[in-house]
């Protein structure tokens with residue numbers, strides 16, 4: 222469904238991505254692993270059109286987004302969701318207004334109609350209706366993640382990107398968030414790309430795994446492949462060794 | 473020999489200093505150009521559907537109404553000090569009679585718009601920049617786009633429109649209060665006759681004196697809100713970046729106000 226070929230991205234005169242190829246099938250859950258600062262978040266933001274690319278193609282259902290009309294492109298982009306690393310909730314709005322935001326402002330639905338839908342979406346991620354009029358700042362990290370997830374799911378996306386959904390959460394909360402992701406993605410047959418450093422998450426949600434290093438995907442495989450791989454880069458990452466090929470040329 | 477070396481050193485320091493100023497000026501010009509493009513895009517988005525009326529009303533209140541106390545106070549004191557100082561000057565050649573005319577012309581043509589705009593850039597420019605920069609560094613701006621909402625329409629246009637509409641109104645109030653401040657001090661301290669003073673105030677005042685001041689204010693209002701939005705939208709690197717964006721917004725909009733003031737005064741008043 223999503224097809225990326227030879228993607229190059231330069232930010233502030235620094236080459237961040239240099240030739241990324243990536244495919245995502247309908248309903249597939251793809252994991253991207255990689256060290257901090259290799260451009261995993263940049264990759265997702267480029268797909269979403271939040272950052273400019275130098276060259277390469279991003280196509281959805283065979284339509285190259287560069288060649289699509291603005292209307293077509295908007296239509297495709299409106300069916301991509303993203304859960305940001307820090308949740309990125311709007312801190313001047315209440316929880317239900319956050320969840321209903323895309324409906325009210327993006328789809329121009331009257332707030333009275335959007336509110337019941339928002340409450341239902343909150344219940345799907347196991348948030349109590351009573352919390353609807355709280356402000357995001359009064360919530361724990363795990364709760365904020367759930368609100369962020371509800372806010373994305375309410376727009377019925379075809380694919381969702383998760384940027385480190387469990388980083389900074391305790392193991393139990395991480396487990397809950399992982400379950401919610403599996404439930405949302407598998408249950409609704411949504412394609413997803415998840416960035417994570419959490420190998421528990423990987424085992425729970427992955428269909429396929431990619432490893433990003435120095436602007437390229439250097440390894441792709443299944444869960445089984447991940448456990449048995451002899452690739453020296455992958456072994457260093459999985460065994461968390463401080464020295465090895467990943468860290469060789471670092472200053 | 474030593475003397476020559478010393479001279480070289482001084483020369484180099486001077487050149488470095490000038491280069492520093494030049495670089496600053498160039499980056500100022502660059503950000504002016506980029507923010508002009510930013511303004512164009514904002515206006516284009518703002519004038520097309522959907523319109524976010526609630527957002528616009530909220531900004532009219534936040535930016536306009538709540539700026540009233542600070543701008544009102546500063547303009548009263550400006551009028552008071554202006555009357556006191558020019559009384560001293562005029563009494564040296566027995567021209568006290570010109571005081572009311574001077575106060576009203578200074579306030580409406582120059583001091584009202586400029587001082588209000590500088591207070592506006594401190595209050596409104598800083599608020600806008602800090603708010604938007606925080607949204608930027610916490611990825612809330614990215615999130616807006618992924619929720620099918622145009623950032624220009626939802627965030628920037630309401631603020632810039634509010635700047636355009638409210639600063640002229642605020643300046644009109646500031647004009648009245650400034651003249652009132654001068655009147656108070658003239659009548660109660662400098663011994664002017666109240667009726668005479670008011671008569672003198674309106675005697676030589678033309679429509680253009682006030683309206684051109686308000687036109688200036690409209691430009692200042694847009695510039696200040698624009699600088700806040702533009703600097704906020706380009707913030708990066710966490711808390712330090714928010715601080716930098718806020719400072720730049722206030723500094724650049726203050727400089728821009730002074731420069732525009734010169735430009736508009738030349739165009740409007742000295743045709």
Ligand SMILES: Nc1ncnc2c1ncn2[C@@H]1O[C@H](COP(=O)(O)OP(=O)(O)O)[C@@H](O)[C@H]1O
Pocket residue numbers: 232233237255256257258259260261262263264
């Ligand atoms: N908006 C941006 N502008 C300029 N440089 C950026 C931007 N976002 C990220 N970068 C740079 O791109 C590199 C990759 O960042 P990122 O994708 O966040 O890494 P990670 O893989 O940890 O998510 C970093 O060096 C970062 O400094």
Ligand SMILES: [Mg+2]
Pocket residue numbers: 261262306384
């Ligand atoms: Mg990241």
